[in-house]
Amino acid sequence: DAGVTQSPTHLIKTRGQQVTLRCSPKSGHDTVSWYQQALGQGPQFIFQYYEEEERQRGNFPDRFSGHQFPNYSSELNVNALLLGDSALYLCASRSGTGTSYEQYFGPGTRLTVT
Amino acid sequence: TQLLEQSPQFLSIQEGENLTVYCNSSSVFSSLQWYRQEPGEGPVLLVTVVTGGEVKKLKRLTFQFGDARKDSSLHITAAQPGDTGLYLCAGQRSNDYKLSFGAGTTVTVRA
Numbered sequence: 001d002a003g004v005t006q007s008p009t010h011l012i013k014t015r016g017q018q019v020t021l022r023c024s025p026k027s028g029h030d031t032v033s034w035y036q037q038a039l040g041q042g043p044q045f046i047f048q049y050y051e052e053e054e055r056q057r058g059n060f061p062d063r064f065s066g067h068q069f070p071n072y073s074s075e076l077n078v079n080a081l082l083l084g085d086s087a088l089y090l091c092a093s094r095s096g097t098g099t100s101y102e103q104y105f106g107p108g109t110r111l112t113v114t
Numbered sequence: 115t116q117l118l119e120q121s122p123q124f125l126s127i128q129e130g131e132n133l134t135v136y137c138n139s140s141s142v143f144s145s146l147q148w149y150r151q152e153p154g155e156g157p158v159l160l161v162t163v164v165t166g167g168e169v170k171k172l173k174r175l176t177f178q179f180g181d182a183r184k185d186s187s188l189h190i191t192a193a194q195p196g197d198t199g200l201y202l203c204a205g206q207r208s209n210d211y212k213l214s215f216g217a218g219t220t221v222t223v224r225a
Contacts, residue, residue: 004156033212042116042202042215043157056211090156092213101145101164101206103213105156 002027004093004106012112013081021076021109025093031055032074033103034066035090043090049074078111086113117141118203120216127193128224135188135219137203144208146186148177151200151218160188193223 005024013019025032031050035043045058049068068074072093078085088110092103121136137146145164149157161170163179163186170177174197176189190197200220204213 006156035213035215040217042118042204042217043213045212045214048211050211058212088154102147102159102162104159105149107156108154110154 004091004104006089006091006106006109008109009107010110010112012114014114015081015083017081018077018079019081019111021078021089021091021111022073023076023091023093023106024073025091026104029093029095029104030072031094032068032072033092033094034074034076035092035105036060037088037090037108039087046076081113083113086111116217117214118205118216120201120203120219122219123217124220124222126222126224129194130192133190133193133221135201135203135221136185137187137205137216138185139205140184141205141207142183143205144183146179146183146203146205147213148186148188149202149204151202153200157202190221193221195223195225197221198223 004026007022033048034046037043046060047057048055052068063079065077088108090108091106094103118139147162148160151157161177166181166183168179174191178187200218202218204215
């Protein structure tokens with residue numbers, strides 16, 4: 001049973017550039033959430049996608065955008081990168097319906113902005 | 115401001131000792147999850163608690179959800195070096211799809 005997968009593993013970008021991160025959810029899951037984890041902190045919620053729509057958004061600027069595809073995979077796009085965007089970006093998946101609250105995380109993408 | 119406050123921030127103990135990590139909030143949660151995270155990796159789900167007063171055991175780990183569903187604790191008995199890691203609590207409130215995380219507790223178990 002494949003878990004949540006993310007690509008790439010590591011990425012180095014320059015200030016002002018744009019980046020796209022990718023996520024494939026755990027088998028059987030249709031809901032994908034993205035989190036940003038700065039060094040030494042807990043993950044912060046960016047947004048959640050369900051049925052190809054953004055269902056909820058955290059306190060992140062419009063530079064952060066996303067997309068969910070019909071196969072439930074998702075992309076996170078960040079425009080006009082700032083040094084402060086350097087972090088571990090985590091994708092989590094769950095079933096969008098039912099009573100299960102459990103979310104499963106991928107290994108993350110380490111983004112470094114120079 | 116963190117919705118969930120974890121304490122302590124750091125914990126270093128000798129192998130065989132016991133430890134407890136606390137997760138507190140003024141908000142009520144419909145569920146609370148505990149994760150363990152290794153450096154450079156994603157959090158791994160340990161347990162989910164949903165009922166006030168619920169106690170769950172996972173080998174040497176005991177998790178408790180407060181009666182009012184505002185707090186939780188993680189107790190490790192006879193800690194081993196393999197228990198070393200960052201422990202994160204995360205709560206989900208009613209009508210809220212996101213998980214709100216604590217800042218984490220870094221546990222180091224010395225052999």
